[in-house]
Amino acid sequence: MDATGELDTGSKPFHFLTDELEAPPLSLGQLFWRRFRRHKMALGGLIVLFLLFLYSFGGTLFFSEAFANRTETGLRLQPPSSEHPFGTDTIGRDILARTIYGGQISLLIGLCAMLVEIIIGVSMGALAGYYGKFTDSLLMRITEAWLNVPSLFLLLVMAKFFSGKIPNFNVLGRSFSGSVIVIIVIIGLTSWMYLARIVRAEFLSTKEEDFILAARATGTSNFQIILMHILPNCMAPIIVTATLSVANAILLESYISFLGLGVQPPTATWGNMLEGAHGYIENAPWLLIFPGLLIVLTVLSINFIGDGLRDALDPRSRAV
């Protein structure tokens, strides 16, 4: 718009036009942010999620992991007090410290399971959608087969299948139960199907576009077309699904751990802190209330963010 100066000849309609033109066009990121921040719930979710991260990772400064795992049977089932703000559990561990360390694992499981899910789902969907024909029908049959088994049943069977196969491991001087990896992998393995279907549908429509034809005409390899040309155009639904699947993974982790097949103690997660809590519901409701509330808060805020992302990333929405 180098004509902006010249256009300003003093007449009013042109004035109006130049004002319009002087504001630089919004970049995609700015457009996204404008739409996203109008979603008050999503913004709230973002803030709460940030605080939850701060809580689980910042809490490390105040409590050591040894403290979180220290058992004092003399202090079992203490109600919340100034010394133990969230009370103590059935073998006298401090619940506040355990929710901090459990939160790290729960959030970690949510994020890593999402990554596993994305890797499997996107590659299945991309291959099926791009190559079509035999590959498509083979991969989609597998996807349907996987969808036909209720995921929680499948999760439990797989948790049992892999249990005890992976030894404990050390990262950053901390020891983690091998079951963390098992849970991450099996949650990823049982939740990629919807993503694969979405990605396949996106690929089916995008691969017919002219720019793909152009890319092919210039001799771009299939691999590059998939990765550099089609995939970036399918990012919006992938991002939304990925966000929501973090919430889903955290929920699933809590389900398996609640049923006793999840992450094994002493490694705490919000889910396995709840295991067996219902036996003490009459005398010690704090066993379940604090980890339970944290799960609900996390999942709720991630769902709100996902909802906001869905609206903000929708290319059909013209709202600015």
Added chain:
Amino acid sequence: MTQYILRRLLQAIPLLFIISLVLFILMMNMGDPLATLGGRRATRPSDRERLTRQLGLDKPLYMQYLYWLAGDDWDQFDLDGDGIPESAGRRKGVLRGDFGMSLVNRGKTALEVIWERLPNTLLLMIPAEIVIVLGACAVGIYSALRQYSLTDHVITAASFVGYSMPIFFIALLSMYVFAVLFRRWGLPYLPTVGMFDPQEGKTISQVAWHMVLPVVSLTVISLASYSRYIRSTMLEVLSQDYIRTAKSKGLPRREILLVHAFKNASLPIVTIIGLDLPFLLAGALVTESIFAWPGMGRLFIDHLERADIPVVMGIMIIISVAVVLFQLLTDIAYAWLDPRIRLT
């Protein structure tokens, strides 16, 4: 139509084959079935050897799968351990409706064990599903009619909370409030575990009384997503031209809503319900285990822990078959309800 149904059924065969194969492989590490058979005492090594032969656990995996699928009455086995196969197998295989004998409940077939529990699950799940669908329709239509009003926002927020809650949390909270706190306050309180009070016996009122909390928990969790869905389809239908036409004709509001709008909006809902129904069979794993409800979900968990492979496999295969069938039924029902859709 017939052709469509036949083709779908044929397509289901490889699907179920893949499912059963994957599940069968996963079952191979479920634990030690021989230890389960031994009961409380450790199984003796000599028994162990004999049982391994009897159960065919010494065979390679693909043979075990074949026996499970197609039975073993066409093959000879070496049951007495002298190295000469002499007796014919007695299993008929899943294809002929034999899921094998349960390892935990001795002397019963896996199917018998599952059928025993099925009515209990349905008793819990069918009322829950009815409450969910009716409640979701009411809530969904109500909030669609008052879009962006305060009530709508409150309902939206509440359904997000319900949707984000793990079911055990809502179950345990309702247990705490309605059973523990109500008792403490001297109010009539609800029972928390089992199907009936053993002292009272299995009467209708007892079972109904014990059903309240599980049904409520199941409802709270599913109501949210159902009602959101109904709200959005209602909103879509309400913006259609024929609704405007109906309004301009001066039809009563009630008639427009129920006859013109809801009838059309209910079509996608039929799909959702149809696809959810087979999972009713599965019961709610978590709900049933919290409330100690003797249904299929709890059966699954109990028998999974004790490596009762025939029962666990049976439950999963039955559910998979049900899912396939209900998908087909849903498609047919949908085409029947909406003449615009042709199944080809």
